[in-house]
Amino acid sequence: MTDGEADMGSGSPEEASFAQRNRLVLLTGLALALALWLLYEAGEKGLLGEPTAERSSVERIAWQLLPDGSQFAISASPVVSSSSSMTEHRSAMRCWPQDNQFSCVSITKSSGALSALNVSSYSTDDLPGYLLPIFDQDGYTCSTVLGSPQESIGNGSATLTSNQLRSLDDRWSRKFVTRFMAENRVKGQWFDCLTVLREVSSGSLETLGTTLITKSVLP
Structure with missing residues (x-):
């Protein structure tokens, strides 16, 4: 060595x-x-189980000032889920100025393997620059799936209670919704969700920006 x-x-x-x-x-x-x-x-690539939206289809929106002082916007093109069902989602929103904020009603329409409408309401300090599909059951909301309407109260992504409707006469009272949300510490408030759902179901997302929907749907 x-x-x-x-x-x-x-x-x-x-x-x-x-x-x-x-x-x-x-x-x-x-x-x-x-x-x-x-x-x-x-x-x-959307392989983790949660459908993702194609970024290229999300476009900045233009708000339209309506005669009653509210602002209306609708997505120019659908957002396509990356799941195998290739469901398309379009959204519309109408916001009324109230107490230095905007009180808004938002609608998401899904079409594809499963046709659905989702209506929700919330307050915001500023008008959003983009419209993305909203599906969470946060607060009091209403929806139709394959034409069947229902109203729900949820906390985040969990539905706490729901009401399948045979007719609008079966709807919850405002008093019940307000009491349930207060007793179960659910954020948000009642609004005339089913009137919005009925009018848009009979027309289109553009119906949200017409005189058929007024500020009276808000509390």
Whole structure:
């Protein structure tokens, strides 16, 4: 054995262990980076179970001032879900100025394998620049699925109670909705959701911007 060969093999056990740990940390880091990249790619392609909207189809909206002082906007083109059903979603919103805020009614129409209308209401400080589909059951909302209307009260994404309607005479009273939301600490308030749903179901999303819908639908 030469002097050089003896020097190459003369490292202490502590140095060998340190080098082995370094290699392990490097390999672990590379594996983590690869896993994160694969998760990112799966999310971008809608492979993680939650349908995602195509970014290219989301366009900035233009608000239209209506004679009653409210503002109306409708999405110019549908947002397409990346799921296999290829469901299209279009949205419309109408906002009335109230107490230095805007009180708004929002509608999302879904068409494809499952046809649905979702109506909700909320307050905002500023008019949004984009309209995205709204499906959460936050507060008091109403909807139709395949033509069957219902009203719901939810907290976030969970529905707390719902009412399948055979006719508008079966609707909840404003008093019940207000009391239930207060007793169960649900944010939001009652509004005349079913009137909006009826008029839009009989017409189109553009109906939200007509005189058939007035500020009287708000509390």
